[in-house]
Each structure stands twice: as C-alpha cells, then as structure tokens.
Amino acid sequence: MGTLDKPAAGKTASERLVSIDALRGFDMFWIVGGEGLAEAIANWIGGPTKEFVREQLTHADWAGFHFYDLIFPLFLFLVGVVLPFSLGKIRDRGQTGAAVYGRVIRRTALLFFLGLVYYGFLQFNPPEQQRYVGVLQRIAVCYLFAALIYLNTGLRGQVIILLVILAGYWALLGWVAPPDSSAGDYTKEHNLSGWVDRHYLPGKIFKDYYQYGDNEGLLSTLPAVGTALLGVLAGEWLRSQRARWLKLLGLMVAGGVCLGLGYLWGWWLPAPYQFPVIKNIWTSSFVLWAGGWSLLLLALFYGIIDVLQLRAWSVFFVVIGMNAITIYVAERILNFANLSQFFLGGIAKVCRDQFGAPVQQVILAAGALALAWLLCFHLYRQRIFLRV
Secondary structure, three states, X not given: OOOEEOOOOOOOOOOOOHHHHHHHHHHHHHHHHHHHHXXXXXXXXXXXXXHXXXXXXXXXXXXXXXXXXHHHHHXXXXXXXXXXXXXXXXXXXXXOHHHXXXXXXXXXXXXXXXXXXXXXHHHOOOHHHOEOOOHHXXXXXXXXXXXXXXXXXXXXXXXXXXXXXXXXXXXXXXXXXXXXXXXXXXXXXXOHHHHHHHHHOOEOXXXXXXXXXXXXXXXXXXXXXXXXXXXXXXXXXXXXXXXHHHHHHHHHHHHHHHHHHHHHHHHHOOOOOOOOOEOOOOOHHHHHHHHHHHHHHHXXXXXXXXXXXXXXXXXXXXXXXXXXXXXXXXXXXXXXXXXXXXXXXXXXHHHHHHHOHHHHHHHXXXXXXXXXXXXXXXXXXXXXXXXO
C-alpha cells in the first residue's frame, strides 16, 4: 500500500522477507486468474474433483468456511505482517513522528481513493448509487488503525487490544439486540451488523454476497482490524532476533492455537457463548480461524523460502505479490479474459475440436492468467511498485 515509486538502483532491503511477497502473490494469484484456471482444469478432470474445487472456490453462503473465504483475510493479515518491517525501519532511522504519521495517512488516503474509483467514483453517479465501502477501503482503514496501534503500543498493548476487539465484537453482536430482532441472532436477516449497515451505511450496499448488509460494512470492519493486528504480531515475531527455526516453530504453534480457539468458539461451544464462523460479518471466530490458516501458510512459505532458502519456484508468486494492489485494480479495468480470447481464441477453438470443450476453457483461462502475470512481470522488471 503506498505511492508509486522506483527504488534507487543498488538499494537493498536487507530485512525484506521473500516469503511475505511470495505469499501475497499466492493470495492474489487466485483473484487474477488462478480461480478460473483451477475451475477449468477441474471441469476437464470431472467427477468429484470438479464439485470439490467448485465448492472451495466459492464463498460459504453464510456460516462455514471454504478456501475462497481465506483470500481476503490472508491479504489483511499480510498488510499487518509488513508493518513492523516498513514502519520499524523508519523508526530505526530516527525519522520524526510527523514523517511517520504523514506516511501512514498518505497511504491510507491513496488506497481509500483507489477503492472509491474501483467502485465507480469517477462515473459521478448520484451519492446513493456510490459504494463507499469495499475491499480496498477496508484494507485502507485496517492499515491505518493497525499502523497507529503499532506505533503507539508495545507487544503487550497490541495483544490486549486484539483480545478486546475480539471479545468486544462478540459482546456487541451477542448482547445488543437490533430493533427488529433479539440479541445473539447471527442469521443473515437479523444480525446487528447487517441492521447497522441497512440504516447507517451511506451509499449503496453490495448485495451480491449478502443482501441484508454489506460484507465490508461498518461494524464488521472492527474485527477486520483484529485480523491486521494479528499480522502485526506475526511480523514482530519474524523481525525479532530469534533463530529462524524458532521463528518457524512459533508461527506453527500460533497457527495451531488460533485454529483451536476458532474451532471452539465457532463450532463447539454451546449457545450463548458460540460465535459462528461467518465471513460476511467477520465474526471473531472467523478472525481466529482464518488467522490460524494464515499463520500456517506464512510458516510454510517462510520455512521453504527463507529458512531452507529454496526460492527459485517462488519467483512466479513474488512477481504478482510485489504489485498486488496494481494488478487488483488493473483486473477491474482490463478484461484479461477478452484479451485471452483475442490472442488465443483460434488455438483454443482448434483444441476444442480435437480434444473437447474443457481443453478450450483451460487454454483461455491460462491465457488470461498469463496476461495478468506478464503485466506484473513488466512492472517488476522496470522496478515500478505500488507498494503494499
């Protein structure tokens, strides 16, 4: 997240972990074409594989968790992981508070503005037709609060704030009743978070996922800050002077603990203590469950890339991860699927006639992904990064 820049030649980032960029790229891979390619391959294979892949690459309808429900929280988690490296180095250089806070505010404002543009701000639609919340806006808000917490608290304070956020959100939804329902109602139609969005969220509500509220709404942004803060704790652990194998073990243990607590809170505890795992309202159990998987994925990438130093395979993902926001916005502007049809439509048609329609789908999906990757690769070679 940040300004468009060209790093000076010869400048190195000794603290930068390749695993973080690679994991961010792995996350974005599914958004910019990996999902379509995986589904096309699964359709080609057919049978149970087709149904399993299709299910995992769609969001859970309400309560529950699929692989695709991890994409956004993993990105927010990584936003937090990077903070101790980026802001920590600034503090280490002795820059003043005004410079640090100015950097945070500028980056927040830029990302929030990009989010507005992403949802049609430049079309000058009536205010009630503009979406003021969304993926990029939530990232901006979570980055802002996670950065402020990091800059003004130590490890103990960050843990306490995280616990307060998780417990406070549970108490809010569990004990405060919306006017049209009762306290502790976590259904689509009657939960408190959705009621607040319907009555107080300006602009339009994005109804494709959750028509009774916005899946990036007002109240649910609070626990999303907790997701970023969990990433801050992981980043501080990785930036410490501990041995690499100890850091790897710590990430694995923390991931297991979060998964255990998320499972207990989301599925095992009886009412009224249970807080179901629901992405659309970002329940506290969802923070822990998705955070646990995020920690384990970070441990996997960190162990292979930065501990074992097996890095060659990761270049594909690093290229995407270094310009994650750029390709996210570009994917909205450029229709990579149409471009793939333009360049590969003839080849895909010949393959369809020879081998069947599923092969045609695979070729076109692979082409769309390749075009998105090549754009990232061009920016990577030119050392132009919209930093995240």
